[in-house]
Amino acid sequence: MEKIYGMKHGIKGFLRGDNVVLNEILDTEEKVELLKRTPASFLGSCRYKLPEISDDSEIYMQIFSRLQSMDVKYFLYVGGNDSMDTIKKLSDYAKLVNSDICFMGVPKTIDNDLALTDHSPGFGSCAKYIATAVRELVCDCRVYDVEAVTILEIMGRNAGWLTASAALARSEDCEGADLIYLPETVFDIDDFLKKVKDLAAKKHSVVVAISEGIKVADGRFVCELGDENAAVDAFGHKMMSGSGKYLENRIKQELKGIKCRSIELSTLQRCASHFASLTDINEAFLVGSEAVKAALNGETGKVVILKRESDSPYRCTTENMDVHGIANVEKTVPLKWITDGYVTEEAVNYIRPLIQGELTQFIENGVPKLIRL
Amino acid sequence: MEKIYGMKHGIKGFLRGDNVVLNEILDTEEKVELLKRTPASFLGSCRYKLPEISDDSEIYMQIFSRLQSMDVKYFLYVGGNDSMDTIKKLSDYAKLVNSDICFMGVPKTIDNDLALTDHSPGFGSCAKYIATAVRELVCDCRVYDVEAVTILEIMGRNAGWLTASAALARSEDCEGADLIYLPETVFDIDDFLKKVKDLAAKKHSVVVAISEGIKVADGRFVCELGDENAAVDAFGHKMMSGSGKYLENRIKQELKGIKCRSIELSTLQRCASHFASLTDINEAFLVGSEAVKAALNGETGKVVILKRESDSPYRCTTENMDVHGIANVEKTVPLKWITDGYVTEEAVNYIRPLIQGELTQFIENGVPKLIRL
Numbered sequence: 001m002e003k004i005y006g007m008k009h010g011i012k013g014f015l016r017g018d019n020v021v022l023n024e025i026l027d028t029e030e031k032v033e034l035l036k037r038t039p040a041s042f043l044g045s046c047r048y049k050l051p052e053i054s055d056d057s058e059i060y061m062q063i064f065s066r067l068q069s070m071d072v073k074y075f076l077y078v079g080g081n082d083s084m085d086t087i088k089k090l091s092d093y094a095k096l097v098n099s100d101i102c103f104m105g106v107p108k109t110i111d112n113d114l115a116l117t118d119h120s121p122g123f124g125s126c127a128k129y130i131a132t133a134v135r136e137l138v139c140d141c142r143v144y145d146v147e148a149v150t151i152l153e154i155m156g157r158n159a160g161w162l163t164a165s166a167a168l169a170r171s172e173d174c175e176g177a178d179l180i181y182l183p184e185t186v187f188d189i190d191d192f193l194k195k196v197k198d199l200a201a202k203k204h205s206v207v208v209a210i211s212e213g214i215k216v217a218d219g220r221f222v223c224e225l226g227d228e229n230a231a232v233d234a235f236g237h238k239m240m241s242g243s244g245k246y247l248e249n250r251i252k253q254e255l256k257g258i259k260c261r262s263i264e265l266s267t268l269q270r271c272a273s274h275f276a277s278l279t280d281i282n283e284a285f286l287v288g289s290e291a292v293k294a295a296l297n298g299e300t301g302k303v304v305i306l307k308r309e310s311d312s313p314y315r316c317t318t319e320n321m322d323v324h325g326i327a328n329v330e331k332t333v334p335l336k337w338i339t340d341g342y343v344t345e346e347a348v349n350y351i352r353p354l355i356q357g358e359l360t361q362f363i364e365n366g367v368p369k370l371i372r373l
Numbered sequence: 374m375e376k377i378y379g380m381k382h383g384i385k386g387f388l389r390g391d392n393v394v395l396n397e398i399l400d401t402e403e404k405v406e407l408l409k410r411t412p413a414s415f416l417g418s419c420r421y422k423l424p425e426i427s428d429d430s431e432i433y434m435q436i437f438s439r440l441q442s443m444d445v446k447y448f449l450y451v452g453g454n455d456s457m458d459t460i461k462k463l464s465d466y467a468k469l470v471n472s473d474i475c476f477m478g479v480p481k482t483i484d485n486d487l488a489l490t491d492h493s494p495g496f497g498s499c500a501k502y503i504a505t506a507v508r509e510l511v512c513d514c515r516v517y518d519v520e521a522v523t524i525l526e527i528m529g530r531n532a533g534w535l536t537a538s539a540a541l542a543r544s545e546d547c548e549g550a551d552l553i554y555l556p557e558t559v560f561d562i563d564d565f566l567k568k569v570k571d572l573a574a575k576k577h578s579v580v581v582a583i584s585e586g587i588k589v590a591d592g593r594f595v596c597e598l599g600d601e602n603a604a605v606d607a608f609g610h611k612m613m614s615g616s617g618k619y620l621e622n623r624i625k626q627e628l629k630g631i632k633c634r635s636i637e638l639s640t641l642q643r644c645a646s647h648f649a650s651l652t653d654i655n656e657a658f659l660v661g662s663e664a665v666k667a668a669l670n671g672e673t674g675k676v677v678i679l680k681r682e683s684d685s686p687y688r689c690t691t692e693n694m695d696v697h698g699i700a701n702v703e704k705t706v707p708l709k710w711i712t713d714g715y716v717t718e719e720a721v722n723y724i725r726p727l728i729q730g731e732l733t734q735f736i737e738n739g740v741p742k743l744i745r746l
Contacts, residue, residue, distance in 0.1 A: 136644040140413040369546060
């Protein structure tokens with residue numbers, strides 16, 4: 001029987017020989033269905049960046065020698081910008097050494113910051129949870145009859161897609177967030193405080209959604225204003241938290257008499273599979289299976305992207321594109337979709353189709369059943 | 374037609390004449406069904422404590438004069454300890470002045486800290502979300518192959534019911550939280566750090582659930598160790614946050630090389646109506662309708678409590694009990710249900726039936742529909 005290996009913790013686990021045989025593990029349809037309902041990465045993930053081929057080819061020799069010894073013909077890698085960088089480098093190296101192994105990228109990131117593709121699997125489910133949670137929080141916030149500001153801090157370092165999803169909370173039955181701030185535009189703290197003050201004079205509960213990565217005019221992150229010593233991860237990204245907390249403190253200091261609370265949606269927002277978007281899960285399977293087809297057809301150095309054919313009715317097809325166009329490019333929210341403290345109807349219309357539909361959960365003992373490796 | 378008034382923001386709104394007519398607002402079955410699916414308090418809430426009758430009878434005269442002018446015969450108040458205190462005082466005053474208005478208490482608190490009743494409506498839905506979120510977070514936390522500790526801070530000042538619900542995350546397909554700490558027992562920080570260190574040596578991801586209100590041996594809250602200036606609300610409760618953050622910092626300082634993140638489930642845990650417990654919602658309606666029946670029968674100064682007849686199959690009935698036995702008494706988790714860093718099977722068996730079942734959501738544009746006043 002042919003084997004479909006799964007690398008535990010990505011290329012990092014592969015280098016240690018830490019692989020499983022997926023077609024043995026996921027040997028029933030029920031298990032595949034559970035996988036659709038299990039959050040996070042079933043196989044694990046890594047924060048490991050391959051060196052440039054010209055800097056260190058040793059590691060590439062190791063990888064390809066291991067691939068050959070395992071008789072691997074097709075190599076699919078699922079992930080965001082960093083994973084696409086891995087596919088780009090491995091397919092480049094394959095060309096260099098005349099290897100016929102096919103390398104295909106499969107997009108997946110809640111951040112939705114991949115170029116070329118209309119959107120990335122993972123984003124729709126996260127956006128659905130955020131829109132739902134914001135609606136619920138708006139109800140919760142208006143319970144007391146006192147002037148109160150609630151700041152919701154949503155993931156997104158440089159791309160505000162997830163925070164923009166907060167706009168989907170607004171409808172006839174819920175006013176949604178009053179203000180929305182993305183990292184794509186400069187965040188003006190004085191103007192923010194003024195807007196909050198004006199709103200608090202009109203309605204007793206003010207709800208604000210901000211990206212964790214909002215920045216002031218000099219380029220510093222708002223969260224850095226409180227603490228200059230933010231740590232850095234393996235990819236050189238600043239590890240942040242606290243923009244909401246910083247603004248909460250400013251409001252408490254400068255807008256006396258107004259209560260303020262900040263809430264980090266934290267990792268809860270990215271693993272709420274109990275309320276995943278069916279559209280999103282279906283598209284995740286679509287891009288995966290298209291990548292398999294492409295690899296079997298001998299394609300390599302490509303990524304399967306989603307191409308939106310129509311908004312209403314929503315229709316998306318796929319296309320295979322050169323991975324060089326996607327690796328290390330960060331797609332942010334178009335500036336024309338961002339207004340002074342909110343987002344436009346275009347942003348809402350773009351995101352709305354991606355949060356449609358739900359999966360029936362397999363409930364056991366009152367909680368959704370999961371699958372674990 | 375008879376009128377069913379709703380007091381906006383409780384007795385505080387009532388004193389201002391801020392009332393609505395509920396049987397006009399909720400005039401279709403669909404609206405009642407939406408109400409079951411809408412989080413937080415539809416009518417709003419307040420933090421207003423009535424004075425002792427002997428200290429200030431003026432306010433009682435105001436309330437009763439308003440009740441008479443509105444021709445109110447029955448007064449039902451839904452809430453936790455503070456609301457039961459209100460019912461106790463109003464029914465006591467009614468006796469004093471020979472008023473024949475009937476006063477009934479209806480239990481509702483996510484904290485589950487009401488005496489007499491087996492459990493309180495609100496708790497089961499919150500517990501269901503916590504158990505589900507802990508399972509999802511455990512999946513999320515194990516994604517990276519590095520030693521990491523995640524601290525989940527769950528609501529509960531003095532009663533650990535909600536934090537105990539984290540134990541329901543554990544099952545064959547999920548190891549759940551590794552450690553659980555409730556505020557009922559003394560929290561020993563050194564012992565905690567040792568346990569975390571030992572666990573981190575055995576498994577790469579360690580997940581800990583703590584109550585916001587855990588206290589050290591001298592009685593101080595853990596969150597106060599970092600900040601001595603915690604604010605106090607209208608009921609004299611300390612307004613807290615930060616036990617998780619404090620422990621995160623201690624782990625980072627003292628267990629070098631182990632990553633640590635703390636996550637506050639914050640108000641997200643109490644308003645996740647998109648995944649409410651059907652058992653809970655049904656029981657909320659049950660105690661409410663029983664209170665109406667009791668009042669119509671002339672009962673007063675009582676509260677409807679839930680009485681568990683059997684765990685398996687789960688069966689609960691109601692009973693009307695003297696509100697004096699419930700007001701201002703805080704029911705905490707029995708010490709015999711708490712182990713050194715976890716809870717017993719009895720605690721799990723007590724909570725498990727309360728999280729069973731889900732409501733079909735009314736989805737509109739990808740998010741659950743709500744009702745607003």
